[in-house]
Amino acid sequence: MSTTPETAGHGDISVGVKGSGNSGEATASATRITPGNALRPEDIALAVSRGTAKPSGDVAEFALRLGDDALILAQRLGHWISRAPELEEDIALGNIALDQLGHARSFLSYAGGLDGRSEDDLAYFRREPEFRSVEIFEIPNGDFAVTIARQFVVSYYQFELYRRLTQSTDATLAGIAAKAVKEVDYHRDHSAQWVLRLAQGTDESREKMIHGFKVVWPYVDELFRDDELTARLSDSGAAVEPSSLRADFDRLTGEVLAAAELDVPKVQPAPGGGRKGLHSEHLGYLLAEMQVLAREYPGASW
């Protein structure tokens, strides 16, 4: 892609999205329904069925990757609802889960446009090796600090990715990204604020935050790994090489970690393999639970 929007920063982390000048839209609501403006999964499914939007094979595979990442994360975060440390977090984590689920539905609806499968066909009737999520989205919630560490990493990654995809030569990818990037900006803010609080709250919380980062950091590298698909998509301008996001990711997460007086954990990276269908041991259990009812009644409508 030729141009990348310039709003690379995350604003002033001490005041968050609302107080920042140039990052996100201070007045935008992440959840407000804006008819005729926001791109909904149903709009994409309709466009796909009418043939006004159709992904290339490569774009469909790429959309599947991003859709699966978001879907698995939504499934993980949804578990916190009614179990969070305080009511405000039940709502916040629920909101983030809903945003991720919305992104997943959009990406999957588009990916399914290649061969006529629906978002539900893809979510409920694929087997484990057919999923394309990477490992960091699959790791269990752990305690609140692990969830926050994972959320911090993935929302800074997703922000950099979606920000660039708004310029995609594929109009549907660009449209999904344009909606998603605003929401993910709030996710960055939420997780960064918690990283600061936990790292500088009590001795116990600092210890848990350090542990949380240690748990998730082996899976960071996989997010930024290029392959043949991303090379082709990068050449065509439909997407970018994941490695090209790394510098901005490191810089921005580094600023928060520095403010929190935390070091990047010294851990060895895991090889991953989810983009090729080689998943963590965790994914099977997650899918078993997610898919059980739909598979009990194949062909049923809900």
Next chain:
Amino acid sequence: MASQTLQSVPGEPTAARHEQSLEDVARRDAEGQAYFDKVMADDSRIEPRDWMPPAYRKTLLRQISQHAHSEIIGMQPEANWISRAPSLKRKAILMAKVQDEAGHGLYLYSAAETLGQPRDAMNQDLMDGKAKYSSIFNYPARTWADMGAIGWMVDGAAIANQVPLCRASFGPYGRAMVRVCKEESFHQRQGFEILLELSHGTPEQKQMAQDAVNRWYAPALMMFGPPDDDSPNSKQSMAWNIKRFSNDELRNRFVGMMMEQVKVLELTLPDKDIRFNEETKKWEHGPLDWDEFHEVLAGRGPCNAQRLERRREAHNNGTWVREAAAAYAEKQSRKQAEKESAA
């Protein structure tokens, strides 16, 4: 339960009693009572800083905090199906609904706090088993169809109860109810839609829907509280313009609504005795098992122990997080103060 905190509430006449003569206090109480009586007579509103009779405060605090607890405990049976929702659209709707319930809980706790009790204390009462919440949430959500039945019947009953509460004499409660009712009506519609989809689905799906309606019917009807002749607090609440209709009136009205809607669903209600009484112009229903109601209320329902344990577990697992947030906020404000004094 709140006698400690009630004494320091703004507007509460006992707060400054030690500084005033008994005569002053008596005069202020009399003036306050006169104003309160006039507000009741005018069917107008009492606000948090107004004088109010201690029993009125206590009744409201109990009712609003129980209502808040019900929203919070009520998240659990539905959260139980978020991970297994059979389509992504249903998953999104269910997540949003359970999240709404957390929002209602927060809203109601805030309304209750204006009466002088902090949220922490209310939550502690809930976890200690001292405070009640709606017994309906002590029943298990066994199948996906329960998401439909809970939305249609439980939220439906809640709406029938809560719409009149929008006119409750205590301002913060009435205003909270306006917003809560708007969202509840969405919840009821999504429940109805789940059942409609199931009843027009495969025979197994239709059976799942019918089973859920059968299981939730009687507990939903009992949500309106004991029969009028066994409801000792109702009369006073009606005199205070908190409650507008009796338990039985609301229950009968609700049965009438269900009877119309169940036809559209092509399902049945498990009650042969439902009929419209032409003389009284009221709906009637068959006998309800009030012994079961009292058993569940006393803590011997299917999920009482599970629901409270889950709440305690979430609270205890979150203790270190809340402590961290408080410590961080304190450090930040200290830094800010140092910065300002240096400037």
